[in-house]
Amino acid sequence: TSTLAVTAGKFWHSFIGRCLVECGVVSELEVYVEDRDSLSRGSMDGVGAWGVYELKSMNSNKMRKITNLDNFREMCPDYYAQGQEYMRMSGLVEHRTLIMGTEYPFEMKEIVMPYDRVFAMEIRDKYRRVLQAVADQRPPHACCNEGSKETKTCPARLVCPVALS
Numbered sequence: 001t002s003t004l005a006v007t008a009g010k011f012w013h014s015f016i017g018r019c020l021v022e023c024g025v026v027s028e029l030e031v032y033v034e035d036r037d038s039l040s041r042g043s044m045d046g047v048g049a050w051g052v053y054e055l056k057s058m059n060s061n062k063m064r065k066i067t068n069l070d071n072f073r074e075m076c077p078d079y080y081a082q083g084q085e086y087m088r089m090s091g092l093v094e095h096r097t098l099i100m101g102t103e104y105p106f107e108m109k110e111i112v113m114p115y116d117r118v119f120a121m122e123i124r125d126k127y128r129r130v131l132q133a134v135a136d137q138r139p140p141h142a143c144c145n146e147g148s149k150e151t152k153t154c155p156a157r158l159v160c161p162v163a164l165s
Helices: 002-022 060-064 069-075 077-090 117-136
Strands: 026-035 040-048 052-058 094-101 108-114
Touching: 002 026, 002 040, 002 052, 002 094, 026 077, 040 077, 040 117, 052 060, 052 077, 060 094, 069 077, 069 108, 077 094, 077 108, 077 117
Parallel strands: 052 094
Antiparallel strands: 026 040, 040 052, 094 108
């Protein structure tokens, strides 16, 4: 079932992306961005006149619970962080995430996210601290306190010793 889900997701990404290009809404697909100083990189689904375009597919029941940007940030912290990183690396200041339900009738929802420079720089600085720790051959300092709310939403929570404790 996971292979089917991934295959379907790739199909919808390609199909929706191509439709948006044909309609003139998106100008480019699969746009590579990077920041060599922090070794951060990625491939944005696309770029429109407003900024970054991303398509995320998810279970419709989960998608229906997303009602606004704050709610999206809380329920999908990794997607929010990815969007902020893409804006930081590309210099674009708006991000539109199109969320598509994975089952019929394939409902869609759009989340518009402005650039949050403070949040984006915090991510960049985390990468730099880790790179410095590697250069110094020591574990990086924890970015949050054990048991704090941040440990439940941190993008590194699955590998961080503080979040795992």
